[in-house]
Amino acid sequence: MQKKLLIVEDEKNLCLLYREELAKAGYKVTAVSDADTALEKIKKQTFDLIITDIRMPGKNGIELITQIMALRKDIPIIINTAYQSYKHDFMTWAADAYVVKSASLEELKAKIKELIG
């Protein structure tokens, strides 16, 4: 069965890129642009994996992770950000993987495969 991914990314174009590329890689992708919409989706549907940015308008990715953990402890989370430095933020340890955004999506795809196949 197709694995379901939820992507939280506020950059419109990046969102589009991830949606297309990850769909091409065989996943069923839902993409949202902010944390609140993401939480609504998580409450209503089940996902196999969540990929989130950190810096977003409104709630940031770290707050989102905290709230996801309160709702559903079992969904693996990948942090996908432009910033190296959040790696040292202890709340990001709660995520299952930390990927620094890169023009090549290979690392992100590899992490997804590693986590959910």
Place this chain on the structure above:
Amino acid sequence: MEQRLIERYNLFLHEFSQETSKEMQLFSIIAQSFFQPFSLMDNLLVIMTALTAGPGLGFNRAMLFLTSGNRLKGEFWLGPASPAEAESIWRVLSTPGIGYAEIIEHNRSLLTSETDTLTRRAKKLSYALHREESLIPALTASARQMILVRDARNEPAVDKRFLEMIDTDEFLCLPLVSQKDVLGEFILDNSITKLPIGHRDIELASLCGLMASNYIYTAQLQKRIIEMRKVAAMGEMAMYVTHQLRNPLVTIGGFADQLLDPDTGERKKKRNVQIIRSEIRRLEKILLRLSQFLRIDVREKTSVDVQDMLNLVQESIRQRIAGRKISLDVEIEVGLRLILCDPTHVGEAIRNVLDNAVDAVHDEGHIYLRAYREGTEWAVVAVEDTGKGIPEAIQDKIFDSFVSTKERGMGLGLAYVKRVVDACGGRIEVKSAEGIGTTFKLYFQTEPREKGA
């Protein structure tokens, strides 16, 4: 009479009691001068003046060497050239109530005058600082010891060129040092009065030398801190640019890869090219903002009508808040004119502050934009909001570059505002309480009210 329970005294004493010795007064002057906004040189000259203030601390002349790289270089030589000149200087300096201000004034006049041949001569001296350096005067610095030369003409360790210049038998060499480094040295002598240098003189000189060393060391530390801050700021700048560029670059790279994929259809290819083009424009915009921030022109100052300027600014803000439960109240004193270096930048700066206010109130709240006179000289442009406020912990950092509370903040807005206001000769104040709101006050010089108005 009621006895007072506490007494308060000015830390910086101007008057001394009868019992206070002359030395104590001079040391007080030296110590106080350190807290005045004088340069290191001025402060060192105060010490040198105190050392040579006639009957003061007992010496006639003082020469200063400072370390520069690996060399000791002559910087100043303070003292009278003749007994007659000595008397006139000492008369000035023994005037009752004389303080560092007068001493510095006196020194400055001395150093700028054409006749200061002593300093001109001393500046020709330069000695290498080696551990094995054996010639006096450099020996005192490398040995980190005071050296009293009793009979210079018969002492082979005295540099002949130096002896020729100082032209006296007896002098005291005093090293200026920090824990690790040699900072310089003083050479003190009594060439005018020919009085022998006694033990008390050496004690006073050592105290002065320690104070001078402290001054030099502190000045060096301050310089180093400023340099380190510059390096740190450059590091932050590099980090900032890296982050700002990453998202557009990832997008460009990703869509470019798709272009190369033979499965990508023509329509999608066209769309990708458009996306790539728009991301490139965004990169350009980021660079533009950055260079705008780095180069704020301080053009000629012009007088600007506040009403006109703020009307333009509030228009763009009104567009932003349209359809939201945010009110913007504007109150501008009629006829208020500001003196600005660059109206475009100031308008942009105020728009930045207003933008922040809109972000702070989020969905609902009030924003007040006011412009009014304060006192005769200043006009204030105040932006008040009922937003979330600035956390106390970062209030003193908000004007630093690359500090932002916003998730996508560039951290340049308020740094830019401050630079613009500073360039206009104004200042900026902020008051903020979390959950209550924030007020920014931008102070600008105002054009004087027309007579009769």
